[in-house]
Amino acid sequence: xxxxxxxxxxxxxxxxxxxxxxxxxxxxxxxxxxxxxxxxxxxxxxxxxxxxxxxxxxxxxxxxxxxxxxxxxxxxxxxxxxxxxxxxxxxxxxxxxxxxxxxxxxxxxxxx
Amino acid sequence: xxxxxxxxxxxxxxxxxxxxxxxxxxxxxxxxxxxxxxxxxxxxxxxxxxxxxxxxxxxxxxxxxxxxxxxxxxxxxxxxxxxxxxxxxxxxxxxxxxxxxxxxxxxxxxxxxx
Numbered sequence: 001x002x003x004x005x006x007x008x009x010x011x012x013x014x015x016x017x018x019x020x021x022x023x024x025x026x027x028x029x030x031x032x033x034x035x036x037x038x039x040x041x042x043x044x045x046x047x048x049x050x051x052x053x054x055x056x057x058x059x060x061x062x063x064x065x066x067x068x069x070x071x072x073x074x075x076x077x078x079x080x081x082x083x084x085x086x087x088x089x090x091x092x093x094x095x096x097x098x099x100x101x102x103x104x105x106x107x108x109x110x111x112x
Numbered sequence: 113x114x115x116x117x118x119x120x121x122x123x124x125x126x127x128x129x130x131x132x133x134x135x136x137x138x139x140x141x142x143x144x145x146x147x148x149x150x151x152x153x154x155x156x157x158x159x160x161x162x163x164x165x166x167x168x169x170x171x172x173x174x175x176x177x178x179x180x181x182x183x184x185x186x187x188x189x190x191x192x193x194x195x196x197x198x199x200x201x202x203x204x205x206x207x208x209x210x211x212x213x214x215x216x217x218x219x220x221x222x223x224x225x226x
Contacts, residue, residue: 042220045217101157
């Protein structure tokens with residue numbers, strides 16, 4: 001059974017700092033990996049999707065990498081802003097491509 | 113609207129009652145998913161619809177839970193004889209063609225069982 005772990009569970013950084021969120025998964029036979037953000041009381045917003053054949057994806061200040069063999073992904077946020085404050089979730093789609101398994105998330109707070 | 117729409121946004125009901133939660137996916141999206149988010153369990157998959165294929169119901173926690181998708185669009189998740197442990201946020205998502213693509217989520221229905 002796929003297990004997805006995110007470290008740290010919570011993180012507080014001052015505005016402007018670059019930061020890295022970590023995601024690890026136990027079964028490397030994945031179809032893709034997705035990063036989402038969730039604001040309080042809201043649904044999830046898709047940030048980046050990395051297919052199993054890819055190593056990284058970039059969108060603006062966000063960069064996600066994937067090392068399938070070691071079961072790891074990182075989300076890099078450059079020049080963090082208070083508006084980046086949210087919970088970040090990674091989710092893994094198995095090789096059978098049916099349903100996502102989510103990590104428990106990292107709660108990020110960017111302070112002024 | 114352009115996004116996934118869920119109703120109601122909040123539902124409070126007494127233990128033992130039945131509830132229906134509705135999801136309107138993004139127009140043209142063939143894949144629809146239901147998830148449950150609770151404090152103790154995180155985000156869990158419930159059920160997945162793809163076009164006219166038989167749904168993947170492997171995540172439904174008991175036979176009190178059922179879902180249908182009419183006309184390949186709107187979906188309803190029904191919970192019969194609700195229990196307190198059913199209290200959670202129920203999230204719906206859709207994607208254009210299937211699981212290999214980004215999933216777009218609604219804001220969820222917060223269900224509270226008294």
